[in-house]
């Protein structure tokens with residue numbers, strides 16, 4: 001019984017009536033757990049869920065992470081002693097052959113486009129989850145039904161993300177065939193580390209979105225999950241924006 | 256005011272199910288995690304102290320042979336690393352954990368399980384980096400591990416691998432905790448507590464979290480480069496491949512200087528609680544104190560190259576960093592004056608905590624002044640890499656951070672354990688510590704000025720350093736009994752100290768409005784805050800008549816308005832009050848262990864590929880598996 005403490009002393013009603021405010025904290029979970037219970041209303045100072053604030057703090061930290069990587073790349077730009085070089089021709093010391101600059105800008109432009117499109121799909125996925133409860137308009141056509149499908153857009157985001165990773169895998173292997181590894185020169189070390197770090201972030205994002213997709217298949221994502229999707233989306237857009245910076249600074253601006 | 260029950264009763268009720276060791280392994284209670292941090296970091300503090308004593312013994316007289324040159328290298332590397340990453344930072348984290356939710360009027364941190372994860376990563380990372388010294392295989396490249404010296408070419412052994420991977424592990428712990436506490440402060444303040452009403456400790460901790468969030472990724476990347484150079488043969492610090500030998504130094508100090516403020520700001524926060532309470536006056540210039548903390552944090556990112564005046568940056572670089580360094584002394588000085596004005600005209604109660612707080616003001620000022628003396632490059636060129644620098648940073652770190660933390664421990668012990676620490680022993684501890692500290696470090700100003708380089712394992716007689724070294728060693732030996740007194744006092748007072756009421760020092764902030772030790776749910780009723788000093792509004796309104804108040808949280812009862820605030824003396828269980836609490840869980844523990852096993856696998860790679868892959872595989876599987884399990888289980892159980 002609630003009216004007495006462990007020692008049997010009665011609990012003053014002042015305390016009882018004042019207590020029972022829920023723990024001021026967020027529920028960091030993706031699965032439905034409150035079978036039967038109504039959702040607690042968690043008081044927060046800003047009115048925002050704590051996870052939303054934490055992801056922004058995390059993104060701030062990630063900015064410094066990529067800033068350090070990109071700065072190092074820029075500091076070392078043009079300081080490699082041996083080729084391959086990104087934007088200038090180089091002579092293969094073994095064969096004496098003059099080789100083209102190693103970066104393949106058309107291919108990377110295509111992969112950049114793919115990643116940007118994945119951000120668009122992400123926006124549509126979030127909108128679909130947020131609007132799950134709204135009935136489709138009368139006479140809704142295929143377009144409306146497609147827009148309302150969170151599964152479709154989560155699939156699209158994941159596949160476009162995976163497509164970007166496939167481009168990256170292709171780029172990395174062809175560079176290795178042309179004689180550039182992470183050990184070859186300063187360009188190789190900085191290039192593979194920076195783009196590899198970015199690729200690892202994309203991979204984590206694909207796994208994250210894939211998990212959301214699995215939940216969507218299992219029990220259907222709805223407006224109450226919008227925050228979970230929103231946070232994943234913030235991360236995803238951030239990873240995209242970082243790529244824009246990398247693409248501009250590494251690929252588009254010559255030495 | 257009722258006194259508190261004879262022994263802490265909250266532990267067995269905290270989870271309702273788990274007892275004994277499992278209660279600690281599975282806890283998500285910020286107070287218990289704070290207690291874990293406190294004990295672990297005190298252990299590492301003692302350990303790092305013993306390493307220092309061994310070094311001082313070796314340096315007592317010229318040409319001693321207590322340890323070898325390489326052992327000496329390991330000792331100073333591990334002493335610095337231990338004190339910075341395993342003692343002072345987690346001692347501060349102990350207070351973040353224990354105090355931030357209590358000072359904010361919250362029931363826990365924003366992410367209780369992430370909080371447990373941070374602690375376990377810290378513990379395992381600390382062991383990872385510490386254990387090798389038992390086989391004299393410890394890191395030996397100095398706490399700032401300058402590359403290329405720390406690269407495979409010049410440091411071929413496993414020693415620096417422990418350092419590179421260990422610091423990486425500890426960084427995960429600090430970052431996870433920083434996201435958590437920053438979010439907690441932003442989002443879990445009690446109604447009415449706007450930023451300008453936050454207790455100063457929480458303020459300084461808040462700034463510290465941002466420094467961690469922005470500075471740690473930089474060292475993470477510097478370490479990734481070093482790790483890749485050492486393990487995969489990349490060229491980041493390979494001068495023969497065209498690398499810049501200063502890259503590491505820049506990256507390290509972009510992190511390193513904010514890091515010194517990460518170490519000192521929480522201690523500043525603690526004494527900013529102790530001084531007003533024991534002067535019975537509000538903190539002088541509260542807004543200026545908050546802003547100067549922010550300014551220090553901000554400027555702290557623009558001074559890093561003052562550690563590099565000797566590398567030949569040229570006149571422009573030297574001038575810029577000299578000026579910013581001089582500038583940062585201003586907000587620091589402002590704090591010193593505000594503390595002095597806080598005491599000015601107060602009726603001061605010289606508790607042990609107060610003595611340590613005043614000790615901080617005195618000793619930190621000396622360190623600040625020597626700091627300014629090497630903010631000028633021509634002057635620094637005489638001082639850099641000498642014992643003068645060692646004197647400087649020990650005055651700010653020992654005289655500043657450690658004194659502040661001791662002050663905080665004496666002050667908050669009654670809140671944590673419901674009992675006071677012994678004041679007589681505290682006074683002995685203070686004076687012995689104060690005298691020994693000055694005996695150890697003051698002569699280093701002279702030995703440094705006379706040209707004694709830092710990080711030498713021995714020296715020849717008759718260079719004018721002999722007496723100073725003898726005195727420094729005597730001081731270091733005296734620090735041992737001082738610390739022993741503290742340790743004895745700490746542990747004996749838990750059971751035998753004089754019982755303390757909830758508001759043990761007649762203080763002003765929310766953490767003192769609840770029983771000691773606090774119940775698992777902290778606040779039976781989430782308080783409403785209407786000024787900076789809610790409890791003084793209740794008990795000493797005359798002290799707070801000049802600080803801003805709002806109407807929110809006041810109860811209008813006809814003639815007089817009274818504050819809706821009371822000091823709670825009774826402890827219940829969360830179940831009785833129907834307050835949902837985070838469930839206990841072992842998952843953060845296993846997730847953390849998995850991560851450290853993964854790093855151990857990486858460590859093994861150059862020596863035994865099979866063991867390496869096995870470690871990485873098992874560790875990664877544990878990490879991912881338990882992380883998934885954790886994220887898909889709800890935080891709270893339902894009553």
Ligand code: HEM
Nearest residue numbers: 515518519561562584623626627629630639640648651652
């Ligand atoms: C008034 C403020 C301060 C100024 C002007 C200042 C200035 C400096 C300068 C110029 C150096 C580099 C000296 C050299 O290596 O030649 C230095 C080193 C150092 N300072 Fe400070 N400092 C200040 C406060 C602090 C604080 C608050 C801390 C930490 C709590 C701190 C910790 C250190 C450490 C650890 C080093 C040496 C790092 C190493 O070489 O291992 N300083 N300080």
Ligand SMILES: [Cu+2]
Nearest residue numbers: 512559561562
């Ligand atoms: Cu500095």
